[in-house]
Amino acid sequence: xxxxxxxxxxxxxxxxxxxxxxxxxxxxxxxxxxxxxxxxxxxxxxxxxxxxxxxxxxxxxxxxxxxxxxxxxxxxxxxxxxxxxxxxxxxxxxxxxxxxxxxxxxxxxxxxxxxxxxxxxxxxxxxxxxxxxxxxxxxxxxxxxxxxxxxxxxxxxxxxxxxxxxxxxxxxxxxxxxxxxxxxxxxxxxxxxxxxxxxxxxxxxxxxxxxxxxxxxxxxxxxxxxxxxxxxxxxxxxxxxxxxxxxxxxxxxxxxxxxxxxxxxxxxxxxxxxxxxxxxxxxxxxxxxxxxxxxxxxxxxxxxxxxxxxxxxxxxxxxxxxxxxxxxxxxxxxxxxxxxxxxxxxxxxxxxxxxxxxxxxxxxxxxxxxxxxxxxxxxxxxxxxxxxxxxxxxxxxx
Numbered sequence: 415x416x417x418x419x420x421x422x423x424x425x426x427x428x429x430x431x432x433x434x435x436x437x438x439x440x441x442x443x444x445x446x447x448x449x450x451x452x453x454x455x456x457x458x459x460x461x462x463x464x465x466x467x468x469x470x471x472x473x474x475x476x477x478x479x480x481x482x483x484x485x486x487x488x489x490x491x492x493x494x495x496x497x498x499x500x501x502x503x504x505x506x507x508x509x510x511x512x513x514x515x516x517x518x519x520x521x522x523x524x525x526x527x528x529x530x531x532x533x534x535x536x537x538x539x540x541x542x543x544x545x546x547x548x549x550x551x552x553x554x555x556x557x558x559x560x561x562x563x564x565x566x567x568x569x570x571x572x573x574x575x576x577x578x579x580x581x582x583x584x585x586x587x588x589x590x591x592x593x594x595x596x597x598x599x600x601x602x603x604x605x606x607x608x609x610x611x612x613x614x615x616x617x618x619x620x621x622x623x624x625x626x627x628x629x630x631x632x633x634x635x636x637x638x639x640x641x642x643x644x645x646x647x648x649x650x651x652x653x654x655x656x657x658x659x660x661x662x663x664x665x666x667x668x669x670x671x672x673x674x675x676x677x678x679x680x681x682x683x684x685x686x687x688x689x690x691x692x693x694x695x696x697x698x699x700x701x702x703x704x705x706x707x708x709x710x711x712x713x714x715x716x717x718x719x720x721x722x723x724x725x726x727x728x729x730x731x732x733x734x735x736x737x738x739x740x741x742x743x744x745x746x747x748x749x750x751x752x753x754x755x756x757x758x759x760x761x762x763x764x765x766x767x768x769x770x771x772x773x774x775x776x777x778x779x780x781x782x783x784x785x786x787x788x789x790x791x792x793x794x795x796x797x798x799x800x801x802x803x804x805x806x807x808x809x810x811x812x
Contacts, residue, residue: 434507547586577612596656612648
């Protein structure tokens with residue numbers, strides 16, 4: 415596939431750049447760059463208002479293959495989606511709060527949902543009015559998703575299901591309006607059999623409890639969620655077909671959004687390089703070699719993602735992508751502290767300006783990126799998938 419930008423892409427870039435310049439003003443401009451890794455708590459109210467601003471202008475749902483049903487906003491080609499992501503990063507716009515609904519839930523409904531479900535949920539996501547979170551991992555079922563124990567039973571004459579169980583590492587659980595939940599709907603079923611993909615409204619006092627998980631970075635992006643007979647109003651893809659729907663969603667999680675993520679990575683790398691120049695660390699041959707390697711690996715990841723999208727993702731492509739960026743970002747976090755020398759390990763010099771031991775941007779990146787090789791499927795799980803499904807190696811026994 416040809417990923418060169420053509421005249422239409424250039425016009426699209428000019429439109430995107432002009433719109434961002436005209437609308438990133440006032441409180442939105444003040445929130446520029448907020449909400450990145452380890453700081454998703456920053457400026458959330460403003461960022462939610464910004465999400466609605468994006469929706470009103472039609473910038474949400476660019477990649478939805480939903481032109482026939484018409485529930486999204488403007489449609490954009492793959493190269494135009496990349497253009498939008500590049501301009502968004504260049505403008506240092508606030509980190510998005512609607513990613514899960516736009517890039518995970520919506521394409522899943524387009525692929526597996528009923529027409530009624532698409533009509534009910536997609537317009538609100540496209541307007542930036544409805545936020546979603548993901549109810550997959552559990553205390554005993556993290557990377558091994560097929561081990562989920564959350565159960566859902568039919569809700570009698572009312573229809574739907576009643577969900578009971580616990581989910582963990584749930585981003586945006588405190589702010590989300592809805593949660594898509596993988597639950598066991600067939601009593602006695604095991605592994606990937608008997609699972610269903612359910613849609614649960616989060617506003618159910620007494621039925622849903624959210625407990626923030628304080629991380630070593632001092633922030634609480636992730637949460638535990640407890641369901642006690644919470645009502646699930648929709649089942650996507652049919653009861654018992656949850657594993658197929660869930661796997662389709664995980665593939666989406668590592669599609670075009672991977673390119674968008676890499677643009678943010680490039681901005682982080684630029685900041686680390688500038689810090690190395692400022693501190694003089696760039697003259698250290700070992701650190702300089704690590705910086706060059708980070709740059710080269712990021713370029714490689716970009717072309718790998720573009721080629722994968724152009725050729726059509728193979729069985730192991732999402733796992734390869736996750737292995738590449740997870741380790742890369744973790745190493746970047748280590749570099750962000752290393753280039754500052756001893757100063758990278760201590761708090762701010764001006765104690766009157768900040769509370770003692772408050773982390774700066776580089777320190778948050780270092781601590782938060784330790785999780786990159788774990789969440790979204792650990793490195794060990796990704797290597798197993800590649801070994802078994804791509805290379806055809808025998809499954810582990812015992």
